[in-house]
Amino acid sequence: MILIIDDDIAVRVSLQLLLNSNKYDVTVAEGPEMALRVISQDKPDLIILDLNFTIETSGEEGLFLLSKIRQINPTVPVILITGWGSIELAVSGMKAGANDFINKPWNNEHLLQSVKTLLDLQEYTSESHTRKELDKIYHFQHIIGEDARMLNILDTIGRVAATDASVLIMGESGTGKELIAEAVHQNSVRRNKPFIKVNLGGISTSLFESEMFGHVRGAFTDARFDRTGRFETAHKGTIFLDEIGDLDAGSQVKLLRVLQDRTYEVLGSSRTKTVDVRIVCATNKDLNEMVSRNSFREDLLYRINLITIHLPALRERPKDISLLVNFFINNLKEIYNRPSLTVSPTAMKWLQQLPLPGNIRQLKNLVERSILVSKKDILETDDFRSQLELSPAKMGSVQFPGVGMITLEEMEIEMIKRAMDHHKNKIARAAASLGLTRSALYRRLEKYQIPYDEAED
Numbered sequence: 001m002i003l004i005i006d007d008d009i010a011v012r013v014s015l016q017l018l019l020n021s022n023k024y025d026v027t028v029a030e031g032p033e034m035a036l037r038v039i040s041q042d043k044p045d046l047i048i049l050d051l052n053f054t055i056e057t058s059g060e061e062g063l064f065l066l067s068k069i070r071q072i073n074p075t076v077p078v079i080l081i082t083g084w085g086s087i088e089l090a091v092s093g094m095k096a097g098a099n100d101f102i103n104k105p106w107n108n109e110h111l112l113q114s115v116k117t118l119l120d121l122q123e124y125t126s127e128s129h130t131r132k133e134l135d136k137i138y139h140f141q142h143i144i145g146e147d148a149r150m151l152n153i154l155d156t157i158g159r160v161a162a163t164d165a166s167v168l169i170m171g172e173s174g175t176g177k178e179l180i181a182e183a184v185h186q187n188s189v190r191r192n193k194p195f196i197k198v199n200l201g202g203i204s205t206s207l208f209e210s211e212m213f214g215h216v217r218g219a220f221t222d223a224r225f226d227r228t229g230r231f232e233t234a235h236k237g238t239i240f241l242d243e244i245g246d247l248d249a250g251s252q253v254k255l256l257r258v259l260q261d262r263t264y265e266v267l268g269s270s271r272t273k274t275v276d277v278r279i280v281c282a283t284n285k286d287l288n289e290m291v292s293r294n295s296f297r298e299d300l301l302y303r304i305n306l307i308t309i310h311l312p313a314l315r316e317r318p319k320d321i322s323l324l325v326n327f328f329i330n331n332l333k334e335i336y337n338r339p340s341l342t343v344s345p346t347a348m349k350w351l352q353q354l355p356l357p358g359n360i361r362q363l364k365n366l367v368e369r370s371i372l373v374s375k376k377d378i379l380e381t382d383d384f385r386s387q388l389e390l391s392p393a394k395m396g397s398v399q400f401p402g403v404g405m406i407t408l409e410e411m412e413i414e415m416i417k418r419a420m421d422h423h424k425n426k427i428a429r430a431a432a433s434l435g436l437t438r439s440a441l442y443r444r445l446e447k448y449q450i451p452y453d454e455a456e457d
């Protein structure tokens with residue numbers, strides 16, 4: 001049963017009709033007292049709460065009621081209804097534990113989609129599965145990983161793929177965000193419809209609208225032909241918004257509007273179009289931190305993060321390194337027609353100790369380059385080491401201090417401290433990442449009196 005809480009009879013009736021005609025049982029409550037009674041006695045499956053439910057109270061009473069609801073039932077999904085002018089109220093409501101918010105006047109399709117998504121999500125309870133079990137239920141063919149955190153992630157995306165919940169994938173560059181986004185689509189009912197990837201980092205502010213919503217001929221000086229926007233191409237399928245943290249403030253508002261109402265206008269045309277898409281976003285930026293710096297809109301964050309996946313860096317799951325290396329080798333064996341290719345156990349151990357700031361992408365490139373350069377069937381540490389030294393990822397993000405700012409010795413001390421810190425004082429790993437032997441690292445730790453624990457070796 002769905003409980004609608006609103007003091008406006010017109011809202012109650014129209015929501016009730018809409019939900020009834022879509023086969024949902026509905027109970028209505030016009031005030032807090034009745035609402036709390038229904039929640040305690042009848043345990044609704046979902047609640048729709050109008051935050052501005054008494055005109056004089058500017059939403060305070062609604063927020064208070066929400067906190068009461070959460071005390072009685074911490075898990076029942078709550079959808080808030082707010083006016084466009086009170087987006088801050090919606091954000092406060094999300095912080096207080098609501099699951100979604102809809103603006104008035106609402107779009108029926110969007111409201112029904114939100115109701116269905118939240119009810120579907122409630123049905124799934126998490127339990128741990130082995131990789132074998134997951135592969136029996138879902139399609140994750142190209143995703144390698146057996147680390148417990150990866151299994152958890154695969155389990156989550158398998159379960160939520162069937163719903164229309166928005167998914168936000170966070171993780172460093174090269175950790176497999178795009179692969180996970182594709183898996184969400186492939187495991188959903190939308191799998192036979194388009195999967196459209198848009199790299200938001202690569203779209204300039206001036207082109208954002210025309211790229212995303214399309215334009216008609218003559219909409220602006222260079223618009224010589226009609227152009228179909230990405231949302232229209234993705235209709236009925238999934239849109240993957242990559243690098244969402246790179247979107248400027250103006251484009252954030254435009255994106256928010258379409259995610260909010262599922263409607264947009266093609267540039268140069270006054271017709272409003274409706275779109276039905278699943279939203280999956282990815283970023284390697286910390287969006288929460290960006291919200292606190294006011295460089296990312298909080299209401300937009302709440303629109304995209306119903307489900308958030310944090311992909312671990314490869315160095316946090318070193319056991320997956322050997323699985324990945326074998327997977328890449330097996331693929332490349334066929335491509336390069338070298339059936340006996342393999343990696344020596346020592347080389348495999350060495351690879352597992354690498355910090356790999358470029359994550360899986362860097363490992364994949366490293367394996368491919370090493371195979372191309374070495375003509376041997378059994379690849380040894382040196383085959384990989386020589387290629388790693390040429391790897392752009394190794395130097396990519398390094399910023400050196402200006403000449404005269406720091407001595408070579410100070411730089412060496414700093415790098416050793418960082419490596420020790422990064423590898424949690426594990427001497428062997430820190431040494432490998434610095435390109436030193438263990439005894440060479442010990443000598444330097446002694447020389448510079450950097451504290452270490454031999455038991456950690």
Ligand SMILES: Nc1ncnc2c1ncn2[C@@H]1O[C@H](COP(=O)(O)OP(=O)(O)OP(=O)(O)O)[C@@H](O)[C@H]1O
Binds near residue numbers: 171176361
């Ligand atoms: N779990 C995995 N198993 C096998 N291959 C993987 C896995 N994760 C990533 N890869 C491969 O690593 C490369 C990088 O992955 P992907 O592009 O998905 O990363 P990303 O996190 O989206 O990177 P970026 O942030 O730079 O866009 C791809 O070639 C992908 O096929």
